[in-house]
Amino acid sequence: MTSQYVSPLSSRYSSEYMRHLFSSDMRYQTWRKLWVSLAKAEMELGLPITQEQVDELQAHIEDIDYECVAKREKEVRHDVMAHVYAYGKVAPSAAGIIHLGATSCYVTDNADLVIYRDGLRYLRKELLVVISNLAQFAEKYKAMPTLGYTHYQPAQLVTVGKRATLWMQDFLGDLEEIDFVLDQIKFLGCRGTTGTEASFMELFDGNAEKIDEMNRKIAADFGFDKCFHVCGQTYPRKMDSRILNCLSSVAQSCYRMANDIRLLQHDRQVEEPFEKNQIGSSAMAYKRNPMRSERICSLARYLMSDASNASMTASVQWLERTLDDSANRRISMPEGFLCADAIIRLAQNVTDGLHVNPKVIERTVNEYLPFIATENLMMEAVKKGGDRQEIHEIIRTCSMKATEEMKNGGSCNLLELLSQVEEFGLTYEEMAELLSAEKYIGRCSEQVDAFIQVVKPYIEGVESNSAEINL
Helix, strand or coil: CCCCCCCHHHHHHCCHHHHHHCCHHHHHHHHHHHHHHHHHHHHHCCCCCCHHHHHHHHHCCCCCCHHHHHHHHHHHCCHHHHHHHHHHHHCHHHCCCCCCCCCHHHHHHHHHHHHHHHHHHHHHHHHHHHHHHHHHHHHHCCCCEEEEEECCEEEEEEEHHHHHHHHHHHHHHHHHHHHHHHHHCCECCCCCCCCCCHHHHHHCCCCHHHHHHHHHHHHHHCCCCCECCCCCCCCCCHHHHHHHHHHHHHHHHHHHHHHHHHHHHHCCCEECCCCCCCCCCCCCCCCCCCHHHHHHHHHHHHHHHHHHHHHHHHHCCCCCCCHHHHHHHHHHHHHHHHHHHHHHHHHHHHHHCCEECHHHHHHHHHHHHHHHCHHHHHHHHHHCCCCHHHHHHHHHHHHHHHHHHHHCCCCCCHHHHHHCCHHHCCCHHHHHCCCCHHHHCCCHHHHHHHHHHHHHHHHCCCCCCCCCCCC
């Protein structure tokens, strides 16, 4: 515990990888790597920079004197120039060529693009684990009949596994969206104060080919094969909007799944993991709250709302740039990634340990099966000589009586009521033979098998996993 506020996303919910990715060390070491790459490219293209200077910069990427940076920033009120100053202190022979021709956004924006790309790649990998967990669950329970709901009212039967494919399909869409966004992330490069590369036209004596080659070299050093075609001082802030919308999409899918699990756990049909010594309530010792699923929903609401920051920022980039994006992005982008990471980790944990209660599910199915079978009962009665319209009215009337009985605390007595109507033409025993739940699940098993074949290329080699989470 500390005497200073610490975001719960870093202290409680997110992974060590994501916390490190958005750490000060990662951010500012990436800045230094960008300065090394710039100096190396400029040297290779003929500017008066020596290999010794590049080597000295390379040797001091990690030893950042944050006290020196803070002191200098307090004096000059400019974070990038404070870091240039501190870097020059430990690499004195190269101090005069650090940041040559660049503007602040060369390091701030390119570093952000590197970090965001790596963050999306990590989340993609983690999301595959959720899909893999669900694929195994769906396969195991593909033929287990369960009551389906529309409007959260009892409807036709589905299967436990088929329901899981609905969640999987959402996640597959998120995966495809992440892949699209990753493909759209380009490098900013070193483009100057308004994106015109004017400073480099001066440095390279008007040789535009050298400027393009410099940007290709730097981009390649960080694993990018494309730069944005045009830009102002910054990379297009629409990119941030795409990224946070992508993370919001993952949050929406996780929320939908977790909310469904919360509803099912209320009925004790399906339950999230619950440890042996876990306490559900400080007062009610018997409780088994779906706290993981509730936490997913809670964090997902934050992430979905966080996405609006990027869209508002993208809409107000005055001309070549304005600085009112900076403070917002320092919060909304890292917090968005850490929150998405936390949500996916919880989703891994839940999907790896979902517990099904077959007897509860069977009891619920049997309670409503007579209603679900009424169309088949009607067809059978007509085959025995009944009038379709008269049979329909008999079923409707008896169904209303059976429903009333259930509302008064009784059991479903629909078959008993129908058997007492002579015009219906079927005995209780004849109707009971038609009440096999497997007859009413349609193509659920087949649909599960088909969808697993769709996701199989994505999850081959992915192992089922339950992420360790703080409770």
